Amino acid sequence: MTDAGEQPPSLSTEEDVTGANNEIGAELPSLSLFDGVVGQDKAIAMLRASARNPVHAYLLMGQPGNYQKELWRGFAAALLCPDGGCGHCEWCSRCLRGTHPDLTEMESTGAALSVEEAHQLVRIAQRTPLIAKRQVLVVPDISESYLAAPVLLKTLEEPPGKTIFLLTASTIPQEMVTVASRCLKIELVTNRSAHTPVTPVDNVGSSIAGTSQGAEGDTQIVMNIWASVSNRLATTGSTITSLVDEMLLAVDSALDEIKERQDREIKGFDRRASDMGMPNPTMRKQLVERHHRELRKERVAYIRSGLLALSREYENQLARLNGVNVDTGMSTHATQSAIRSAIQSIETIHETSTQLVRNPNEKLLLQALLIKLADI
């Protein structure tokens, strides 16, 4: 089963972690490994595409109950099966049942991974695989594992050669951002909207009536423009000021629909007050304030989506750079330094995202961000 004569199926020179080339082909892991998983087509495509040339750590991001276990077991089969995830051998079925000797699924005794459990994880990570050419270590929900974060981080920064980590998380609080930045993120779709991508705006805006139409398309436009900045910073003569103006203009345009609706609400209020001959300045003031808060919330959500898209650009760079290293174990000085730059860029973007609430001067904040990104 693991004879030297076997062709290692995952060592392809082609890189594709985006899932763009996810036609069913002989080289991709069998789709049957993910039988029964509903509504996670994008995650499955990414995992299958990535199995050929895996990075050393993955983070499955999503609320519990969205097939996390099925996804990590299917992916483990793709990584551990000698035929690259054929879907019908003993090793595939052991992975799917969670009984493959090189698949370790950590179970935390408490709500979060303890420091002792993290150390145990490190010891397992150092182990030589028993049967397969690598081992898979699953760490469920790291969202609140603050105490274990430093130990976890150290392992992820100096990954043992033959271990691939699959972490899961429902949220990434500030304390876990650095850990998350070491992983290739795979975002899971929550069940309630299994066929559309979940964006921060989708979450924030769900309670606001009448704004959902077109919000998804607007988010996509903002995200595309913001994502393009990483390339343009490096290659074009665009100035930082003009890039920031363009980024904020995209957000303003996305907010137009909400502003128009708010305008209609105010006009309607005034008309009713005048019809009844009963002006109500207190209620009017409350309405204006509510609109103001709503607009601010939506604005921050759009900016967050933009920052997320920008961060993904660097995460993809990081994944490509890590892909160069995994399996060959080689790392040139240049690759190492590019990896450090990508990580630093991701951290800088996350910092900006958290500063956003406290510092409403978006323009200055974004200019400072782009200056830093250009310098890294």
Ligand SMILES: [Zn+2]
């Ligand atoms: Zn198999």
